[in-house]
Amino acid sequence: MKLDAVVYTVAGMAFGVILGWVIGSQQLSRTAQVPAAPAQVSQSAPPAGQATGGRAAPTLDQGRVDQLTAAINGDPRNTTAIVQLANVYFDAERFTDAISWYEKAIALDPKNADVSTDLGVSYYYTNRTDEALKRFEESLRIDPKHTKTLLNKGIVLAFGKEDLKGASVEWQKVVDLAPGSPEGEAARRALEGVAAAHANQTAAPNQQ
8 A cells, every 4th residue: 555645635624624634554665745735625535446636546456466366375364465465456446355355464463453454444435434433443452552543543533424523632642642754744734724724714704
């Protein structure tokens, strides 16, 4: 899965634009760029499998799929290959396929917070918000300080449940735990966006 951003979402909440968002992932071998200028879009994240930001959906690396599938056929308990295959499907935004393989991986390695969170993100992008939140709770039982999980939980609370108060609690935890990290910076921007939106909401009646 991509490094610090799987999907970029800019949410237009009822009381204003919140900013750009990053849903974190766990692989540290790739990078992704934050959009230069966020634009207001729909309130929720794009439906699963659809491209975001006007870009084309990524292409599935079929050669890599075949290679990893062969490795798994030779050793059905090869957790590394199973996770890598799930990541390939996730990168291609084939979230339903990714879920199938992440679930297999977590069954073999139930204490892997990274895989657990990747599975939760995949649930979210297949419109399974409640399952995503439950999976994040499982990740946090494994590692209560898992910052990517906390960041993701906040995003899903904000966009999936419209619970900005709950989201802000999770984002503040990220800032407190890792203020200089990519997750910490994303959480800080999110909190600033919420504060600005509330300020604009308060000021609006006085401007009429």
